[in-house]
Amino acid sequence: MSVSFGQDCIATSLNQSPVGGRLRDGDVAALLYDRARQEFMAGAYQDASATIARLLEVSPKDGDTLLLAASIAERLGDALLAARYYERSLGQLALPVRKQAGFRAASHYLDGAEPDRALAVLLVLHKDFSADCDVNHSICSLYREAGRYPDALAYAQTLARVGRDFENWLNAGMVLLGAGKVEEAYAPLRKAYDAKPDERLALTELFWCAISLCDFPLADRLQGELVAAYERDGERLDIRENVFRSLQWCSDEAYHVLSALNTAANLNVPVKPRPSYRRDVSRRLRIGYVSSDYCEHATLALMAGVFEHHDRSRFEVFGICHTRAKDRGGRLRQRFLNAVEHFVDIVDLDDDQAAAAIRALDLDILIDLKGFTFDNRLGIFCRRPAPIQVSYLGFPGSVAGVGIDYAITDAIVTPPSSEPFYAEKLIRLPGSYQCNDGTREAVMRQGLRATHGLPEKGMVFAAFNQAVKIRSAVFAAWMDILTAVEGSVLWLIEMNETTRSNLRAAASRAGVDPGRLIFARKTSIPEHLHRLTHADIALDTSPYNGHTTTADALWAGVPVITFKGESFAARVAESLLNAVGLPELVADTLDQYRLMAVALAQDGVRQSRLRQHLLDARKTAPLFDTARFTRDFESALETIAADAAARG
Numbered sequence: 001m002s003v004s005f006g007q008d009c010i011a012t013s014l015n016q017s018p019v020g021g022r023l024r025d026g027d028v029a030a031l032l033y034d035r036a037r038q039e040f041m042a043g044a045y046q047d048a049s050a051t052i053a054r055l056l057e058v059s060p061k062d063g064d065t066l067l068l069a070a071s072i073a074e075r076l077g078d079a080l081l082a083a084r085y086y087e088r089s090l091g092q093l094a095l096p097v098r099k100q101a102g103f104r105a106a107s108h109y110l111d112g113a114e115p116d117r118a119l120a121v122l123l124v125l126h127k128d129f130s131a132d133c134d135v136n137h138s139i140c141s142l143y144r145e146a147g148r149y150p151d152a153l154a155y156a157q158t159l160a161r162v163g164r165d166f167e168n169w170l171n172a173g174m175v176l177l178g179a180g181k182v183e184e185a186y187a188p189l190r191k192a193y194d195a196k197p198d199e200r201l202a203l204t205e206l207f208w209c210a211i212s213l214c215d216f217p218l219a220d221r222l223q224g225e226l227v228a229a230y231e232r233d234g235e236r237l238d239i240r241e242n243v244f245r246s247l248q249w250c251s252d253e254a255y256h257v258l259s260a261l262n263t264a265a266n267l268n269v270p271v272k273p274r275p276s277y278r279r280d281v282s283r284r285l286r287i288g289y290v291s292s293d294y295c296e297h298a299t300l301a302l303m304a305g306v307f308e309h310h311d312r313s314r315f316e317v318f319g320i321c322h323t324r325a326k327d328r329g330g331r332l333r334q335r336f337l338n339a340v341e342h343f344v345d346i347v348d349l350d351d352d353q354a355a356a357a358i359r360a361l362d363l364d365i366l367i368d369l370k371g372f373t374f375d376n377r378l379g380i381f382c383r384r385p386a387p388i389q390v391s392y393l394g395f396p397g398s399v400a401g402v403g404i405d406y407a408i409t410d411a412i413v414t415p416p417s418s419e420p421f422y423a424e425k426l427i428r429l430p431g432s433y434q435c436n437d438g439t440r441e442a443v444m445r446q447g448l449r450a451t452h453g454l455p456e457k458g459m460v461f462a463a464f465n466q467a468v469k470i471r472s473a474v475f476a477a478w479m480d481i482l483t484a485v486e487g488s489v490l491w492l493i494e495m496n497e498t499t500r501s502n503l504r505a506a507a508s509r510a511g512v513d514p515g516r517l518i519f520a521r522k523t524s525i526p527e528h529l530h531r532l533t534h535a536d537i538a539l540d541t542s543p544y545n546g547h548t549t550t551a552d553a554l555w556a557g558v559p560v561i562t563f564k565g566e567s568f569a570a571r572v573a574e575s576l577l578n579a580v581g582l583p584e585l586v587a588d589t590l591d592q593y594r595l596m597a598v599a600l601a602q603d604g605v606r607q608s609r610l611r612q613h614l615l616d617a618r619k620t621a622p623l624f625d626t627a628r629f630t631r632d633f634e635s636a637l638e639t640i641a642a643d644a645a646a647r648g
Contacts, residue, residue, distance in 0.1 A: 029058045036068055045075045063092025067101060083108035087121050099129060106138065115142055126155075133162045140175050147375075149178035157181075160188045166195040170202055177205060182212045183498045200229065201240040208245050214495075214502045216472035223249060243372045247397060248468050251543035251566040253421035256397050260423075263372050264401025269351070269382040271403045277387035277644045279364065285641060288318040288344070288361060288386065290377060291369035291394070294336050295327040298548035299369055299394060301525055304332055305437040305626035307339035311634060318342040318361055322354075322377055332525075351379035358385035364641055368404065371395020378402040388644045390637075391424060393435070396547070396569040398422040406640050408633070409433045412575040413568045425643070427636045431622040432579035434572070435633065436551055438626040441526060442618055443556055445533040452531050453518050458487035459601045462535035462558065464520070464528075464549050467499050469541040475503070477594045478539060479510035485601045491535060494522045532556040536607060537600055542590075545573040554580050555618065559610040561597050563587040579623035580614060 032055040039048035052069045059065050066089035073082035086105035090098055102125040109118035119142045122135060129135045136159040143152030156175035163169050173189030176182075186209050192199075193206040203226055210219035230237050239246075243259035250256070279285075289307075293299035310317050319340035323333075324347065337343060344361065346354040354377065358366065366386035370376035371394045381389050381403045391399040392408045399407070400423035407414075407424035410433040414426050449456050461481065463470070482488050492503070504514035520531065529552060538553040540546055540562035546553070550573045553560050562573035564586060574586045587593035600606060618624050 029055060029062075032058065033065060033068070036072070040068060040072055040075070045072055048072045049076060061088075061092065063089045063097075067093065067097070070101070070104070079108040080112045080114070083112070083117070083121075087117075087124075090121070090124055095128060099125060099132070099135070103134070103138070115146065118142060131158060131162055133159065133164055133168060136162065137168050137171055140171050144171070144175050144178065149175055149180075153179045153181065157184065160184065163188060163191075166192050166199070166202070169195070170199075170205065173209070174205055177209055177212075182209060183496055185209050186213065186498070197225075200238050203229070204241045204245075207249075208241065211248060211471075212468050212499070214467050214470055214475075214499050214506070216475065216502070216506055219249075220472055243397065244374075244395070247567070247569045248544050249471065251570050253397075253418055253567050256567060257400055257421045257423070260372060260398050260400040264378070267379055267382065267402070269379050269402075271382045271401070272384040274403075274405060275384065275387050276648050277364075277641075278648075279641055279645045284312075284314055284316045285365065285637060286316045286318070286361070286363045287637060288320050288358060288363045288366045289340075289369055290320045290322070290346075290358075290366065290380065292322045292324065292347075292375040292377070293369065293394075294319065294321050294323045295333050296330040296525065297327075297332070300332045300336060301437060302393065302435050302548060302551070303369070304335045304339070305439060306435045306630050306633060307336055309627050309630035310339075311630075312341065315634060315637070316341055318344055318363065320344045320346060320358060320366075322347045322375075324375075346377070346380075351377065351383065355380050355383035355385040364388060365390055365637060367392050368399065369394045371397070371399045388640060390640060393433075396544075396572060397567065398424060400424075405644070408636050409568070410575055412578060413571045418568070427640055429629075429632050429636060431629070431632065432575045434547065434551060434576060434579075434623070435629050436555070436624050436626065438618070438624045440555060441529065442615075443529045443533050444615075445557075446530075449534050452520065452534055454491065454534060455487070455489060458489060459485050460489055460491055460534060460536045461485075461597070461601075462491045462532065462538045462553065463541065464491070464493045464532070464538070464553070465541045465544075465546045466493065467495050469544045469546070470503075471541070471543070472506075473590060474541055475506060476510065477590055479507060479512045480594050481539070481597045481601070482507075482512050482516055483510075484598045488601065489516045489518050490539075491518050491520060494519055528552070529556055532558060537561060537597060539597060540573045543567060543570040545570055547572050550576050551623070554614055555624065557611045557614045559585055559600070559607070559614065561585050561587065561593060561600065563590055563593040576623060580617045580621040582610070582613065585610075 032051055036048045036051040036055060039051060049072050052072055055065055066085045070082040070085035073085060083105040086101045089101050093101055102121050105121045106118040122139050125135050136155045139155045140152050140159055152175045156172045159168055159172040163172055169188040170192035173185045173192060176185035189206045189209050192202045196202055203222060207222040207226060210222055237258060239259050239262045243256060243263045246256055246259045291299060317340050319336060346357060349357060363386040365388045367390045368381060369392060371391055373394055384403050389404050390406045391404045398421060404424050406427050407422060408427050410429045413433055419426060454460055478490055482490060500519060503517055507514045507517055532552060533556045535558045538558045538560040540560055542565055545562060550560050560573060564574060565571045577583055577585050587596050622628060
């Protein structure tokens with residue numbers, strides 16, 4: 001963090017301060033202040049330090065005294081002591097001097113690797129400078145670097161309003177984007193990009209914003225610019241995006257792993273070497289699962305049954321939780337708490353403390369359920385608190401560069417051709433890699449479609465994936481399908497107003513009545529499953545498929561059409577369809593996908609047969625057999641432990 005001031009207010013204050021000008025403790029204090037100031041001006045810093053120490057005993061709260069003490073400490077090279085004096089002076093100084101003193105303190109704390117103290121100083125400054133561009137910019141920067149986007153939101157909103165240059169606009173936009181305020185992020189990010197279109201970070205941030213808003217013309221143009229920039233880079237790509245974002249628009253596994261390593265490097269945490277491992281066969285295998293998603297979240301909706309079906313005679317299960325306090329509730333979380341043998345709360349621990357707490361558990365295997373997704377704690381894994389570290393479920397790709405040894409996958413999402421692009425050793429399950437909860441309610445189609453804003457007649461195509469997964473080529477295929485199937489509608493998940501407008505505009509450009517796009521309101525998981533039964537056919541996205549979204553549709557008896565992909569994220573739907581015995585719904589290409597959807601929409605008999613197949617699959621298909629899956633998963637854990645022991 002650096003802030004430039006046109007005038008050194010602190011030096012001016014020291015030069016102009018009269019003898020004892022602000023002191024009220026008598027002549028002794030005034031004389032000591034004058035002596036310390038004269039010694040400082042003469043360069044006799046050690047003498048000045050001794051004098052100021054005597055003065056602080058007499059007048060410990062005077063602003064001018066603390067300011068002088070800080071300046072002396074700076075000259076003597078004790079930056080952290082100077083920071084403390086500047087911090088103590090803030091409430092006693094005039095506003096112009098107060099701002100610079102605060103920034104001096106924050107800068108010294110940052111140089112001393114104390115970002116939390118720097119942030120605390122800036123937050124104090126903000127009380128007097130709530131609309132100040134420099135203060136809000138610096139607070140945003142520190143929160144953003146710490147990954148605390150929600151905490152930075154209010155400051156970013158102010159910065160978006162008062163920002164005056166490229167750095168301000170980019171900073172505000174990045175925080176707003178990270179905090180999920182995509183619509184608000186667009187304006188500052190567009191300003192940043194327009195100011196410096198060749199700046200890679202500005203390009204990638206605006207690109208992600210455009211993807212998130214389904215602004216297809218802008219997203220396609222920026223994607224072309226980004227790809228061209230990478231081609232100019234040569235062998236060393238200047239990657240500025242988180243790897244999770246790269247999965248949404250690119251299916252190149254080589255790029256994914258480079259992006260993963262770049263994302264890992266940004267953690268700035270050295271990875272400890274893998275320790276030797278020798279299994280203690282006299283005890284159960286001790287397994288720890290780390291996640292922030294032990295709440296009403298898709299991950300726990302999938303995992304709850306596995307926790308409940310673990311064989312307690314062979315496995316001792318630890319649920320290691322960093323779920324935010326506001327999310328700690330709900331039926332799924334209670335199932336998790338009831339199922340795990342040990343609950344370990346690390347939400348208030350930093351990575352060093354959490355790693356120490358986990359190390360004390362003496363686990364055999366530590367499993368990360370987050371990967372490079374928001375709110376992960378991969379810094380813990382860099383510290384290697386367990387001899388074996390595994391990635392599963394949360395991230396569809398290599399979690400490279402953070403000390404993960406194994407990844408649990410399957411043969412479809414990670415065929416042999418994927419192996420060169422994984423840092424982890426791949427352990428493939430015999431069926432789909434994705435667990436599911438076979439105890440969910442066996443929902444059936446009931447009531448009127450109109451209850452959900454749908455027409456009573458006509459084909460309902462459902463596409464409940466998040467907006468970021470909808471790419472222009474796939475949306476164009478959807479519009480071709482609607483055009484070919486008279487009276488059909490496209491049922492989408494709830495989206496913000498800008499995204500809805502962009503999708504409607506894209507439909508209109510394709511010659512489709514925008515009214516045929518219907519947006520479902522946000523609701524609970526059980527209610528969503530009930531309404532999903534009213535869809536006739538689900539249409540998948542690519543290069544990032546529906547994962548939980550696809551499993552939900554299949555459980556609700558809705559056939560899902562997808563097409564083959566070239567990365568883990570783009571092969572998930574194929575894996576799930578194979579696990580319910582419907583590989584024929586996987587097209588080879590996007591063109592075949594389009595034709596397959598139209599043909600199925602026009603074949604009512606086949607639709608009925610597929611729906612019945614899926615309803616029966618709830619009791620017969622491997623995808624929904626939670627007990628069977630858990631046994632396979634446990635076999636994989638045993639294989640991992642044996643392999644690690646063999647490696648020593």
